[in-house]
Amino acid sequence: xxxxxxxxxxxxxxxxVSRRELAEAVGxxxxxxxxxxxxxxxxxLELAMKIAAHFDVPIExxxxxxxxxxxxxxxxxxxxxxxxxx
Amino acid sequence: xTLLEKMxxxxxxxxxxxxxxMKFQPRNLRWSPLLVIVGLVAGYAVMVKAPVVTLPxxxxxxxxxxxxxxxxxxxxxxGPRFTPTARQPLDERELMIKARAHAISGMxxxxxxxxxxxxxxxxxxxxxxxxHTPYEWINLGFGVQAVAMLLxxxxxxxxxxxxxxxxxx
Numbered sequence: 001x002x003x004x005x006x007x008x009x010x011x012x013x014x015x016x017v018s019r020r021e022l023a024e025a026v027g028x029x030x031x032x033x034x035x036x037x038x039x040x041x042x043x044x045l046e047l048a049m050k051i052a053a054h055f056d057v058p059i060e061x062x063x064x065x066x067x068x069x070x071x072x073x074x075x076x077x078x079x080x081x082x083x084x085x086x
Numbered sequence: 087x088t089l090l091e092k093m094x095x096x097x098x099x100x101x102x103x104x105x106x107x108m109k110f111q112p113r114n115l116r117w118s119p120l121l122v123i124v125g126l127v128a129g130y131a132v133m134v135k136a137p138v139v140t141l142p143x144x145x146x147x148x149x150x151x152x153x154x155x156x157x158x159x160x161x162x163x164x165g166p167r168f169t170p171t172a173r174q175p176l177d178e179r180e181l182m183i184k185a186r187a188h189a190i191s192g193m194x195x196x197x198x199x200x201x202x203x204x205x206x207x208x209x210x211x212x213x214x215x216x217x218h219t220p221y222e223w224i225n226l227g228f229g230v231q232a233v234a235m236l237l238x239x240x241x242x243x244x245x246x247x248x249x250x251x252x253x254x255x
Binding site: 034038 | 112174176178180246247249
């Protein structure tokens with residue numbers, strides 16, 4: 001079975017949302033958010049869409065079958081290309 | 087301060103509200119349910135060896151057995167969540183863990199009951215123990231109930247990965 005990667009922790013840190021707040025917003029136990037972030041649990045489509053809707057981003061920005069690029073690598077690549085990271 | 091207010095303060099001071107309203111986070115208890123099952127079996131064996139109240143071993147066995155029986159309820163309450171509360175219904179992950187844990191433990195209990203029936207069929211054979219008195223049968227019934235409560239907790243504790251340090255509270 002293929003792995004499902006997610007960036008919930010990154011979005012949560014960026015928006016300053018605690019696990020408990022996110023859990024209450026999407027109607028799950030805060031431990032479930034922890035298991036999701038660690039990749040120990042694959043969410044249902046409904047839960048994945050609820051989380052994406054909470055952060056107001058498309059679902060593919062939050063979940064992927066391929067590992068996400070790290071924030072450091074994104075910044076390094078942007079710097080090398082002479083872009084100002086957004 | 088009225089008596090009711092004092093009692094209310096006592097409940098919060100002793101943190102009984104956490105138990106009554108299940109405010110605590112569930113934990114993976116890992117081997118604890120198995121230890122309680124071992125306590126049940128050991129307590130039952132001691133009670134069978136000393137079946138008379140006046141024998142010194144009887145009360146040790148009784149305390150061990152019924153202590154483990156009570157512990158079975160506590161282990162279930164503090165382990166992975168199987169019962170929704172008004173504040174927090176079971177989410178999709180907890181429902182999946184609950185279903186798998188009960189399915190696996192149901193198979194184990196059914197297999198044990200089947201082999202127990204085969205064993206009891208040998209009741210007439212010499213040197214093979216089986217319950218004789220109604221008291222032993224009643225205790226055995228309570229034991230089966232406790233094991234049926236503990237097994238799903240044991241299975242669920244191992245079905246879900248260990249909690250991260252930051253997830254425990």
